[in-house]
Amino acid sequence: MRLQSTGDGVSADQTPRRTADNARTGIMRQVLLKPTVGPLIVLLLFCTVFSLATHTFLAAGNLSLVVQQSVIVGTLAIGQTMIILTAGVDLANGGIAVLGTIVAGRLVAEQQNPALLSLLFALILCTGFGMTAGLLVSRLMLPPFIVTLGLLGIITAITRLVAHGGAFPVTDDLLAWPGNAIAVGDTSITYGMLIMFGLYLLVWYLLTQTAWGRHVYAIGNNREAARLVGIPVQSRLLSVYTFAGFLYGIGSWLALGRIPNADPNALQNANLDSITAGVIGGTSLFGGRGSLWGTLIGTLIVAVLRNGLTLTGIDPLWQDLVTGILVIGAVALDQVSKGKQR
Amino acid sequence: MKVEQKPVLPPRGTVVLEARGIVKRYGHVVALGGADLELVAGEVLAIVGDNGAGKSTLIKVLCGAVVPDEGQVLLDGAPVHFRNPLDARKRGIETVYQDLAVAPALDIATNLFLGRELRRRGPVGSWFRLLDKNRMRREAQREMDELKFHLPSIDSAVEKLSGGQRQGVAVARAAIFARRLVIMDEPTAALGVRESGQVLNLIRSIRDRGLPVILISHDMPHVFEVADRIQIMRLGRRAALTTPQRHTMSEVVAIMTGAARGDEQTSPQ
Numbered sequence: 001m002r003l004q005s006t007g008d009g010v011s012a013d014q015t016p017r018r019t020a021d022n023a024r025t026g027i028m029r030q031v032l033l034k035p036t037v038g039p040l041i042v043l044l045l046f047c048t049v050f051s052l053a054t055h056t057f058l059a060a061g062n063l064s065l066v067v068q069q070s071v072i073v074g075t076l077a078i079g080q081t082m083i084i085l086t087a088g089v090d091l092a093n094g095g096i097a098v099l100g101t102i103v104a105g106r107l108v109a110e111q112q113n114p115a116l117l118s119l120l121f122a123l124i125l126c127t128g129f130g131m132t133a134g135l136l137v138s139r140l141m142l143p144p145f146i147v148t149l150g151l152l153g154i155i156t157a158i159t160r161l162v163a164h165g166g167a168f169p170v171t172d173d174l175l176a177w178p179g180n181a182i183a184v185g186d187t188s189i190t191y192g193m194l195i196m197f198g199l200y201l202l203v204w205y206l207l208t209q210t211a212w213g214r215h216v217y218a219i220g221n222n223r224e225a226a227r228l229v230g231i232p233v234q235s236r237l238l239s240v241y242t243f244a245g246f247l248y249g250i251g252s253w254l255a256l257g258r259i260p261n262a263d264p265n266a267l268q269n270a271n272l273d274s275i276t277a278g279v280i281g282g283t284s285l286f287g288g289r290g291s292l293w294g295t296l297i298g299t300l301i302v303a304v305l306r307n308g309l310t311l312t313g314i315d316p317l318w319q320d321l322v323t324g325i326l327v328i329g330a331v332a333l334d335q336v337s338k339g340k341q342r
Numbered sequence: 343m344k345v346e347q348k349p350v351l352p353p354r355g356t357v358v359l360e361a362r363g364i365v366k367r368y369g370h371v372v373a374l375g376g377a378d379l380e381l382v383a384g385e386v387l388a389i390v391g392d393n394g395a396g397k398s399t400l401i402k403v404l405c406g407a408v409v410p411d412e413g414q415v416l417l418d419g420a421p422v423h424f425r426n427p428l429d430a431r432k433r434g435i436e437t438v439y440q441d442l443a444v445a446p447a448l449d450i451a452t453n454l455f456l457g458r459e460l461r462r463r464g465p466v467g468s469w470f471r472l473l474d475k476n477r478m479r480r481e482a483q484r485e486m487d488e489l490k491f492h493l494p495s496i497d498s499a500v501e502k503l504s505g506g507q508r509q510g511v512a513v514a515r516a517a518i519f520a521r522r523l524v525i526m527d528e529p530t531a532a533l534g535v536r537e538s539g540q541v542l543n544l545i546r547s548i549r550d551r552g553l554p555v556i557l558i559s560h561d562m563p564h565v566f567e568v569a570d571r572i573q574i575m576r577l578g579r580r581a582a583l584t585t586p587q588r589h590t591m592s593e594v595v596a597i598m599t600g601a602a603r604g605d606e607q608t609s610p611q
Contacts, residue, residue, distance in 0.1 A: 214456065218448060221448060225456075229457035231456070
């Protein structure tokens with residue numbers, strides 16, 4: 001009865017208390033609401049656990065290995081994140097990168113073409129497939145899931161046709177160059193790692209410091225609103241998919257550097273792994289929310305998990321289980337936080 | 343019911359936007375059958391009418407979303423031909439839509455400048471395309487202050503705002519970039535009473551800054567609260583032009599529904 005009768009009084013009573021609460025938790029909330037903080041905490045947690053569990057985890061050589069192992073998926077995940085930010089998804093990125101390795105590998109290994117030209121050709125080819133996906137998504141308004149699923153099938157078939165069921169060992173210096181390392185103390189830093197970090201910096205800049213990036217977020221967030229305020233939605237989408245294709249081309253170069261053998265059966269799960277990295281890193285599959293650094297952290301979380309579980313001698317099957325839990329947890333967090341804000 | 347008719351005095355300001363004899367047909371359906379409109383500097387002109395009276399089509403013609411079959415649109419006395427909303431926007435006409443056209447996850451300043459971002463001056467801006475976030479934030483804050491529209495923080499995400507504040511962001515964006523006039527299509531339709539009040543205040547602020555406003559609304563009390571003149575549409579034409587002082591709400595509704603005659607209902611002039 002009292003609650004009902006003094007509706008106004010109750011809310012007036014509560015207002016000051018609520019603002020005091022807000023002030024107290026303000027800084028905490030600010031920090032926790034930063035989308036990369038959650039994933040960063042998870043990453044540090046895993047690192048702490050594994051460095052306590054084994055002596056070898058924190059060794060400089062091992063940490064370098066963890067990063068090296070995440071270079072390919074990490075690079076593909078940049079393109080994936082850009083596409084997810086527009087409320088799309090790319091299932092073909094691994095397939096595109098593998099086609100790039102096969103084409104460059106065969107042109108050099110079997111037909112003795114100049115490595116630079118072969119690499120450029122592979123890059124253009126990958127960019128072209130990204131552009132194809134972009135045209136289908138932006139002009140024909142087809143769902144990205146279907147477009148890239150179909151492209152994955154087509155590209156996988158082309159890859160096998162080009163490869164004739166074989167693999168192409170890479171002996172060329174240029175193609176294998178990303179695998180070369182600079183030694184800094186005990187750590188070896190490969191050129192591939194530097195390329196990946198460079199690409200993260202570049203795309204971070206584009207996404208957060210330019211109008212183009214704001215348009216990418218706005219399109220994923222509310223496509224109709226983006227159109228109404230005069231953002232050229234179609235050409236922005238096309239540029240995102242095309243640029244992503246170019247990044248997959250770089251990814252194929254990094255793959256040749258990591259394992260100097262162009263194998264049509266490689267990177268089978270790279271598409272899902274790159275989605276996993278983005279989602280664990282806090283990027284929303286609904287589009288418009290997320291940060292590229294989150295994706296880098298997400299990639300590292302998966303790599304640390306794989307490496308750490310192997311070092312501690314735990315069955316690697318557990319790795320997939322933990323990754324699965326992390327993905328569902330991240331999406332659940334995303335939903336809950338959206339629910340609160342509505 | 344017969345409403346007493348007196349011609350509305352020709353307004354003193356200059357005509358900013360004028361539509362003459364606009365006709366728009368969809369197959370056999372005549373959406374507009376020779377509609378007229380004059381918007382005068384410094385006024386809020388409300389357009390009311392029953393469903394199907396042609397008010398939305400007329401507005402779409404004015405903001406470039408629909409190309410008319412016949413008739414003329416004049417901006418500052420010169421004929422204009424808008425083929426799409428971008429054409430109208432380039433000529434200084436901004437439109438606020440009923441469904442909140444904002445990106446909820448982005449902050450207020452970003453939303454205000456969405457699609458028209460400011461870049462740093464000099465080579466950093468032109469070569470590296472670097473955004474000038476501080477300048478956008480400052481200008482956004484200044485505009486909001488000028489419009490007397492109070493928000494928690496210019497950096498907070500739009501999704502944390504109430505419906506009225508969100509619509510306020512959309513209205514403010516139009517006000518910032520409109521150079522000639524602002525068109526608002528049912529801006530209060532999705533809002534509660536108090537939130538509507540905020541938006542109505544914004545409409546007054548915009549008019550007081552010298553931008554004329556065309557307001558389309560179903561809500562008679564809102565129309566009577568902010569409009570300087572009211573154009574009543576019926577059967578694809580202007581049925582009457584009046585002011586909140588001249589006619590009561592029920593009289594306006596009577597003209598809208600055809601129960602009373604408006605001064606321009608019959609015979610083409």
